Amino acid sequence: MTRLAVYPGSFDPITRGHEDLIRRGLVFADRVVVAVATQVAKEPLFAIEERVALARETVGDEPRVEVRAFGGLLVTFAREIGASVIVRGLRYVSDFEYEYQMALMNRKLAPAIETVFLVPAFDLTYLSSSLVREVARYGGDVAALVHPVVAEALERKFRPG
Numbered sequence: 001m002t003r004l005a006v007y008p009g010s011f012d013p014i015t016r017g018h019e020d021l022i023r024r025g026l027v028f029a030d031r032v033v034v035a036v037a038t039q040v041a042k043e044p045l046f047a048i049e050e051r052v053a054l055a056r057e058t059v060g061d062e063p064r065v066e067v068r069a070f071g072g073l074l075v076t077f078a079r080e081i082g083a084s085v086i087v088r089g090l091r092y093v094s095d096f097e098y099e100y101q102m103a104l105m106n107r108k109l110a111p112a113i114e115t116v117f118l119v120p121a122f123d124l125t126y127l128s129s130s131l132v133r134e135v136a137r138y139g140g141d142v143a144a145l146v147h148p149v150v151a152e153a154l155e156r157k158f159r160p161g
């Protein structure tokens with residue numbers, strides 16, 4: 001039986017931290033579907049098509065990873081694709097409360113789907129999409145934080161022409 005994990009998020013944009021989590025997910029899952037949320041809490045910097053395209057380019061031709069957009073409830077999407085595991089990263093204690101709440105609600109909605117929290121690589125724990133956006137917005141170097149296609153997309157967004 002193939003074990004499919006879904007790794008959901010806003011991915012606005014995908015970072016080296018997300019890439020690390022995808023690789024870690026592949027340790028215990030046969031396939032990982034990176035699920036890019038159509039509706040996100042705040043107005044995203046990148047449109048859903050851009051977030052999906054950047055994630056696809058970042059993942060490259062890894063055959064065990066697929067990038068898909070999803071709307072509505074995560075558990076509905078997870079069921080549709082046959083995922084048995086939801087992967088989320090935990091960086092800080094401050095992540096915990098929200099993640100714990102979400103995991104319990106997702107379990108209430110879909111008891112057969114387990115949430116698994118993964119700890120990122122030590123040197124990537126400080127990384128988040130919002131910090132990457134802020135650094136790029138003010139002209140900082142994001143080369144070590146994101147795939148080159150994402151760095152280029154940020155450059156185009158903040159310094160067009």
Ligand code: PNS
Nearest residue numbers: 008009010011037072073074102105106
């Ligand atoms: O990268 P983020 O913004 O922390 O990701 C949050 C995300 C998209 C995973 C979460 O908001 C989500 O699952 N949204 C879809 C709607 C849903 O199912 N909400 C959770 C119910 S508990």
